[in-house]
Amino acid sequence: MKLYLDPGHGGTDPGATGNGLQEKDVVLDIALRIRDLLIGNYENVSVHMSRTGDTTKSLAQRTNEANLLGADYFLSIHCNAFNGSADGYEDFIHSNLLDSSQTAVYRDILHAEIIKLNGLRNRGKKKANFHVLRESSMPAMLTENGFIDHSGNAALMKQNAWKQQVAEGHVNGLARAFNLQEINGGTGQLYKVIAGSFKSKANADDRVSFLNSKGIQSFVEQVTISGETWYRVQAGAFTNRTNAENHLQVVRNTGIDAFIIVQ
Ligand SMILES: [Zn+2]
Incomplete structure (x- = not known):
C-alpha cells in the first residue's frame, strides 16, 4: 500500500x-x-x-x-x-x-x-x-x-x-x-492506560494537571457508558501489552489507582 x-x-x-x-x-x-x-x-x-x-x-x-x-x-x-x-x-x-x-x-x-x-x-x-x-x-x-x-x-x-x-x-x-498486516502478527488490540474515570469534567481536569506535575502526559476523553457521560483520563495507549503494563506501573507509582482497558 x-x-x-x-x-x-x-x-x-x-x-x-x-x-x-x-x-x-x-x-x-x-x-x-x-x-x-x-x-x-x-x-x-x-x-x-x-x-x-x-x-x-x-x-x-x-x-x-x-x-x-x-x-x-x-x-x-x-x-x-x-x-x-x-x-x-x-x-x-x-x-x-x-x-x-x-x-x-x-x-x-x-x-x-x-x-x-x-x-x-x-x-x-x-x-x-x-x-x-x-x-x-x-x-x-x-x-x-x-x-x-x-x-x-x-x-x-x-x-x-x-x-x-x-x-x-x-x-x-x-x-x-487497506487490510494492512502487522509486523510480527500483532493482535490488532489497543491497550489504554486509564488514570481515573469521573462524572465531573473538573475532577478529570484536576487529574490531568496532577499527572502533568509528575511528568506524565494524559488527556480527558468523554465516553458514554450505559447512557451516562463519563470523563476518562487516558494516560497513553499501546498496541503492545507489555509496554502498556510498564506504563501502568509508572502511573501507579504516583499513587493513582490506574488500570488498563483493551479495545
Ligand atoms: Zn489547514
Whole structure:
C-alpha cells in the first residue's frame, strides 16, 4: 500500500493560528507520528510525505506528486479554526462522491477509528470541493483535527500524548481500510492506560494537571457508558501489552489507582 501523506500548509503558509500555535507545526507533528507508526508496525506500506519539515509547497505540487507516484491513498492532515468557540473533529471527501463510493467507504472506516481515540466532539463526515480532494487521482480524505483557536482543543494540541492518539486513530483506520498486516502478527488490540474515570469534567481536569506535575502526559476523553457521560483520563495507549503494563506501573507509582482497558 502506497500512501501519500500530506501535512497541510508549511513554510510561508502557517495555516490557521491561535493560542500560540500554528497549524503547520501541529499537523506536521501528527503526520510524522502517523508515518512512524505505519512504517514501524505494518508490512508492505510505503509512506511518501508532501513535506517532512517546515517547507513551502503549493497544492498543485502536492497532488501532482501523489498522481505521479501512483499512490493508493491521499491523506491530508489539518486543524480547523473558526470563531474561538467552535470545537471538534470533522473530515472531508470530495463533493461529487457518492456515499457508496470507494472513497466514502474508506472514509467511514478512518472516521470511526479516529473518533475512537481523539477525545474530540464529532462534527461529522463532510464533503467539500478542496483542491487536494478534487485533483488527486486516487481516493482522498482530509481530516480537521480540532480547532486551533478553541482553548480546549489547542490545549490538547500542545500535548504529545494527544497527538500520538490522533496519529494512532488515523493509522488504525488505514490498517483496517487497506487490510494492512502487522509486523510480527500483532493482535490488532489497543491497550489504554486509564488514570481515573469521573462524572465531573473538573475532577478529570484536576487529574490531568496532577499527572502533568509528575511528568506524565494524559488527556480527558468523554465516553458514554450505559447512557451516562463519563470523563476518562487516558494516560497513553499501546498496541503492545507489555509496554502498556510498564506504563501502568509508572502511573501507579504516583499513587493513582490506574488500570488498563483493551479495545
Ligand atoms: Zn489547514
